[in-house]
Amino acid sequence: MWAESAAALFHQLSSFGWFEEPAPSATSAQPLPVVPPPPGEGHLVSLAHVLAARCSRRDFDGSPLSPEALTVLLWSGYGRTGTHRAVVPSCGGLLSLRLLVLALRVPGLTAGSAYPFLPDTLSLGPPTPAGPPQELFHTRHIDYERVAAVVFVVGDPRPPTDRYGDRGYRYTLLEAGHAAQNLCLAATAMRLGAVTVGGFDDEAVSVAFGLDREVPYYAVAVGGAGHEMPHEEVAAVLTLASGSA
Protein backbone atom coordinates (compact mmCIF):
# COMPACT_ATOMS: atom_id res chain seq x y z
CA MET A 1 0.00 0.00 0.00
CA TRP A 2 1.42 3.36 -1.07
CA ALA A 3 0.09 5.28 1.95
CA GLU A 4 2.00 3.10 4.45
CA SER A 5 5.13 2.68 2.37
CA ALA A 6 8.56 4.03 3.18
CA ALA A 7 8.44 5.69 -0.24
CA ALA A 8 5.31 7.67 0.73
CA LEU A 9 6.90 8.72 4.00
CA PHE A 10 10.04 9.78 2.18
CA HIS A 11 7.95 11.71 -0.36
CA GLN A 12 6.18 13.56 2.43
CA LEU A 13 9.29 14.29 4.47
CA SER A 14 11.07 15.60 1.39
CA SER A 15 8.23 18.00 0.49
CA PHE A 16 8.44 21.76 1.01
CA GLY A 17 7.55 22.64 4.57
CA TRP A 18 9.51 19.69 5.96
CA PHE A 19 12.97 21.12 5.42
CA GLU A 20 14.60 24.49 5.70
CA GLU A 21 14.55 26.19 2.33
CA PRO A 22 18.05 27.20 1.23
CA ALA A 23 18.94 30.61 -0.15
CA PRO A 24 19.09 30.78 -3.97
CA SER A 25 22.21 29.08 -5.28
CA ALA A 26 25.18 31.10 -6.46
CA THR A 27 24.69 29.90 -10.02
CA SER A 28 21.11 31.22 -10.22
CA ALA A 29 22.41 34.73 -9.45
CA GLN A 30 25.01 34.63 -12.22
CA PRO A 31 24.30 36.40 -15.52
CA LEU A 32 23.17 34.04 -18.24
CA PRO A 33 26.05 32.74 -20.33
CA VAL A 34 26.21 33.80 -23.93
CA VAL A 35 25.45 30.56 -25.72
CA PRO A 36 25.08 30.89 -29.46
CA PRO A 37 22.37 28.77 -31.04
CA PRO A 38 23.66 25.70 -32.85
CA PRO A 39 24.85 26.63 -36.34
CA GLY A 40 22.97 25.41 -39.38
CA GLU A 41 19.52 23.92 -39.62
CA GLY A 42 17.82 20.59 -39.27
CA HIS A 43 18.67 19.97 -35.61
CA LEU A 44 15.06 19.59 -34.58
CA VAL A 45 14.45 16.98 -37.25
CA SER A 46 17.67 15.16 -36.33
CA LEU A 47 16.72 15.21 -32.67
CA ALA A 48 13.26 13.86 -33.49
CA HIS A 49 14.80 10.97 -35.44
CA VAL A 50 17.04 10.14 -32.49
CA LEU A 51 14.13 10.34 -30.03
CA ALA A 52 12.00 8.11 -32.24
CA ALA A 53 14.81 5.56 -32.63
CA ARG A 54 15.64 5.27 -28.93
CA CYS A 55 14.71 1.96 -27.40
CA SER A 56 16.24 -0.37 -24.83
CA ARG A 57 18.54 -2.73 -26.73
CA ARG A 58 19.91 -5.81 -25.03
CA ASP A 59 21.04 -7.62 -28.23
CA PHE A 60 24.63 -6.40 -28.17
CA ASP A 61 26.80 -7.78 -30.97
CA GLY A 62 30.05 -7.90 -29.00
CA SER A 63 31.86 -5.32 -31.10
CA PRO A 64 34.34 -2.99 -29.35
CA LEU A 65 33.72 0.66 -28.56
CA SER A 66 36.55 3.00 -29.52
CA PRO A 67 37.97 5.28 -26.78
CA GLU A 68 36.92 8.29 -28.89
CA ALA A 69 33.32 7.07 -29.07
CA LEU A 70 33.38 6.38 -25.32
CA THR A 71 34.56 9.95 -24.69
CA VAL A 72 31.73 11.33 -26.81
CA LEU A 73 29.25 9.22 -24.86
CA LEU A 74 30.62 10.36 -21.51
CA TRP A 75 30.68 14.02 -22.50
CA SER A 76 27.07 13.67 -23.68
CA GLY A 77 26.14 12.15 -20.33
CA TYR A 78 27.76 14.58 -17.89
CA GLY A 79 30.25 16.70 -19.80
CA ARG A 80 30.99 20.32 -19.04
CA THR A 81 29.83 23.18 -21.25
CA GLY A 82 31.34 25.99 -19.20
CA THR A 83 32.11 27.02 -15.63
CA HIS A 84 29.50 25.39 -13.35
CA ARG A 85 27.60 24.28 -16.46
CA ALA A 86 27.08 20.84 -17.86
CA VAL A 87 25.11 19.17 -20.65
CA VAL A 88 22.44 18.36 -18.04
CA PRO A 89 20.68 20.55 -15.48
CA SER A 90 22.18 20.10 -12.02
CA CYS A 91 20.42 20.70 -8.71
CA GLY A 92 21.78 23.90 -7.16
CA GLY A 93 24.53 23.80 -9.80
CA LEU A 94 26.30 21.41 -7.45
CA LEU A 95 27.27 18.94 -10.17
CA SER A 96 27.49 16.27 -7.49
CA LEU A 97 27.44 13.28 -9.83
CA ARG A 98 30.25 11.35 -11.51
CA LEU A 99 30.30 8.82 -14.31
CA LEU A 100 32.23 5.61 -13.75
CA VAL A 101 32.87 3.38 -16.74
CA LEU A 102 33.05 -0.37 -16.36
CA ALA A 103 35.15 -1.14 -19.43
CA LEU A 104 34.41 -4.49 -21.07
CA ARG A 105 35.29 -4.09 -24.74
CA VAL A 106 37.14 -0.81 -25.12
CA PRO A 107 40.56 -1.16 -26.81
CA GLY A 108 43.28 0.22 -24.55
CA LEU A 109 41.23 -0.15 -21.37
CA THR A 110 41.46 -3.15 -19.04
CA ALA A 111 38.33 -5.27 -19.32
CA GLY A 112 36.58 -5.57 -15.96
CA SER A 113 38.08 -2.37 -14.55
CA ALA A 114 36.19 0.79 -13.60
CA TYR A 115 37.48 4.15 -14.84
CA PRO A 116 36.24 7.54 -13.56
CA PHE A 117 35.34 10.09 -16.23
CA LEU A 118 37.15 13.37 -15.58
CA PRO A 119 34.95 15.94 -17.33
CA ASP A 120 37.31 18.90 -16.93
CA THR A 121 39.99 17.20 -19.00
CA LEU A 122 37.74 14.90 -21.07
CA SER A 123 39.81 11.98 -19.88
CA LEU A 124 39.66 8.90 -17.66
CA GLY A 125 41.22 8.56 -14.23
CA PRO A 126 43.13 5.55 -12.91
CA PRO A 127 41.24 2.22 -13.08
CA THR A 128 39.95 0.09 -10.22
CA PRO A 129 39.65 -3.67 -10.88
CA ALA A 130 35.95 -4.45 -10.48
CA GLY A 131 35.69 -8.19 -11.15
CA PRO A 132 33.18 -10.08 -13.33
CA PRO A 133 30.23 -7.85 -14.37
CA GLN A 134 27.67 -10.61 -13.76
CA GLU A 135 28.26 -10.31 -10.01
CA LEU A 136 27.27 -6.65 -10.02
CA PHE A 137 23.78 -7.05 -11.50
CA HIS A 138 20.45 -8.53 -10.53
CA THR A 139 19.31 -7.98 -14.12
CA ARG A 140 20.57 -11.24 -15.60
CA HIS A 141 18.87 -11.14 -19.01
CA ILE A 142 21.60 -8.88 -20.39
CA ASP A 143 24.56 -10.66 -21.97
CA TYR A 144 27.35 -8.70 -20.29
CA GLU A 145 29.92 -10.71 -22.29
CA ARG A 146 28.82 -8.78 -25.38
CA VAL A 147 28.42 -5.35 -23.79
CA ALA A 148 31.18 -2.84 -24.61
CA ALA A 149 30.89 -0.72 -21.46
CA VAL A 150 28.55 -0.01 -18.59
CA VAL A 151 28.43 3.63 -17.50
CA PHE A 152 27.44 4.05 -13.85
CA VAL A 153 26.05 7.33 -12.56
CA VAL A 154 27.32 7.69 -8.98
CA GLY A 155 27.49 10.55 -6.52
CA ASP A 156 27.92 11.77 -2.98
CA PRO A 157 24.41 12.47 -1.63
CA ARG A 158 25.75 14.83 1.06
CA PRO A 159 26.13 18.11 -0.91
CA PRO A 160 22.55 18.01 -2.29
CA THR A 161 21.01 16.80 1.00
CA ASP A 162 23.04 19.32 3.03
CA ARG A 163 21.50 21.98 0.85
CA TYR A 164 17.96 20.69 0.27
CA GLY A 165 17.41 18.18 3.08
CA ASP A 166 15.82 14.89 2.02
CA ARG A 167 14.49 16.62 -1.09
CA GLY A 168 18.09 16.79 -2.28
CA TYR A 169 18.00 13.03 -2.70
CA ARG A 170 14.99 13.34 -5.02
CA TYR A 171 16.81 16.01 -7.00
CA THR A 172 19.86 13.79 -7.29
CA LEU A 173 17.85 10.90 -8.70
CA LEU A 174 16.28 13.25 -11.23
CA GLU A 175 19.71 14.58 -12.20
CA ALA A 176 20.98 11.02 -12.63
CA GLY A 177 18.03 10.42 -14.95
CA HIS A 178 18.97 13.44 -17.05
CA ALA A 179 22.50 12.05 -17.43
CA ALA A 180 21.26 8.56 -18.28
CA GLN A 181 18.82 9.87 -20.88
CA ASN A 182 21.61 11.85 -22.53
CA LEU A 183 23.72 8.69 -22.62
CA CYS A 184 20.85 6.78 -24.24
CA LEU A 185 20.23 9.47 -26.86
CA ALA A 186 23.93 9.83 -27.65
CA ALA A 187 24.23 6.04 -28.01
CA THR A 188 21.22 6.03 -30.35
CA ALA A 189 22.70 8.83 -32.47
CA MET A 190 25.93 6.80 -32.63
CA ARG A 191 23.91 3.76 -33.80
CA LEU A 192 24.91 1.86 -30.69
CA GLY A 193 22.62 -0.17 -28.48
CA ALA A 194 21.92 0.99 -24.93
CA VAL A 195 19.79 -0.12 -22.01
CA THR A 196 19.42 1.61 -18.68
CA VAL A 197 19.93 -0.70 -15.73
CA GLY A 198 18.50 -0.03 -12.29
CA GLY A 199 18.86 -3.70 -11.38
CA PHE A 200 22.34 -3.68 -9.93
CA ASP A 201 23.54 -4.66 -6.47
CA ASP A 202 24.25 -1.40 -4.59
CA GLU A 203 26.64 -3.00 -2.14
CA ALA A 204 28.49 -5.10 -4.73
CA VAL A 205 28.96 -2.07 -6.99
CA SER A 206 30.13 0.13 -4.11
CA VAL A 207 32.68 -2.48 -3.00
CA ALA A 208 33.85 -3.33 -6.54
CA PHE A 209 34.35 0.33 -7.46
CA GLY A 210 35.82 1.31 -4.10
CA LEU A 211 33.09 3.91 -3.47
CA ASP A 212 33.39 5.56 -0.09
CA ARG A 213 31.11 8.57 0.31
CA GLU A 214 29.38 7.98 -3.02
CA VAL A 215 26.52 5.66 -3.93
CA PRO A 216 25.53 4.25 -7.33
CA TYR A 217 22.26 5.68 -8.71
CA TYR A 218 21.84 4.30 -12.21
CA ALA A 219 23.69 2.51 -15.00
CA VAL A 220 23.59 2.38 -18.79
CA ALA A 221 24.96 -0.62 -20.66
CA VAL A 222 26.21 0.26 -24.14
CA GLY A 223 27.43 -1.85 -27.02
CA GLY A 224 27.38 -2.50 -30.73
CA ALA A 225 24.00 -3.10 -32.34
CA GLY A 226 25.09 -4.25 -35.80
CA HIS A 227 25.30 -0.79 -37.37
CA GLU A 228 28.18 1.29 -38.62
CA MET A 229 29.32 4.02 -36.20
CA PRO A 230 29.35 7.52 -37.75
CA HIS A 231 33.11 8.03 -37.25
CA GLU A 232 33.28 11.52 -38.78
CA GLU A 233 30.46 12.71 -36.55
CA VAL A 234 32.16 11.19 -33.50
CA ALA A 235 35.33 13.13 -34.37
CA ALA A 236 33.34 16.35 -34.87
CA VAL A 237 31.60 16.01 -31.50
CA LEU A 238 34.94 15.29 -29.84
CA THR A 239 36.24 18.61 -31.20
CA LEU A 240 33.14 20.43 -29.94
CA ALA A 241 33.40 18.74 -26.54
CA SER A 242 37.10 19.62 -26.24
CA GLY A 243 36.27 23.26 -26.87
CA SER A 244 33.55 23.42 -24.23
CA ALA A 245 35.10 21.32 -21.47
Ligand SMILES: Cc1cc2nc3c(=O)[nH]c(=O)nc-3n(C[C@H](O)[C@H](O)[C@H](O)COP(=O)(O)O)c2cc1C
Ligand atom coordinates in the same frame (compact mmCIF):
# COMPACT_ATOMS: atom_id res chain seq x y z
C1 LIG B 1 14.56 3.53 -13.81
C2 LIG B 1 14.65 2.41 -14.83
C3 LIG B 1 15.33 1.24 -14.51
C4 LIG B 1 15.49 0.22 -15.47
N1 LIG B 1 16.18 -0.90 -15.13
C5 LIG B 1 16.32 -1.89 -16.03
C6 LIG B 1 17.04 -3.07 -15.68
O1 LIG B 1 17.55 -3.22 -14.59
N2 LIG B 1 17.19 -4.04 -16.64
C7 LIG B 1 16.64 -3.90 -17.89
O2 LIG B 1 16.81 -4.81 -18.72
N3 LIG B 1 15.95 -2.81 -18.25
C8 LIG B 1 15.78 -1.79 -17.35
N4 LIG B 1 15.10 -0.65 -17.68
C9 LIG B 1 14.60 -0.49 -19.06
C10 LIG B 1 13.09 -0.76 -19.17
O3 LIG B 1 12.83 -2.15 -19.03
C11 LIG B 1 12.62 -0.27 -20.55
O4 LIG B 1 12.85 1.11 -20.63
C12 LIG B 1 11.15 -0.56 -20.76
O5 LIG B 1 10.93 -1.95 -20.93
C13 LIG B 1 10.58 0.17 -22.00
O6 LIG B 1 11.29 -0.22 -23.16
P1 LIG B 1 12.02 0.85 -24.09
O7 LIG B 1 13.13 1.47 -23.26
O8 LIG B 1 12.57 0.06 -25.24
O9 LIG B 1 11.04 1.88 -24.53
C14 LIG B 1 14.93 0.37 -16.75
C15 LIG B 1 14.24 1.56 -17.07
C16 LIG B 1 14.10 2.57 -16.12
C17 LIG B 1 13.38 3.85 -16.50
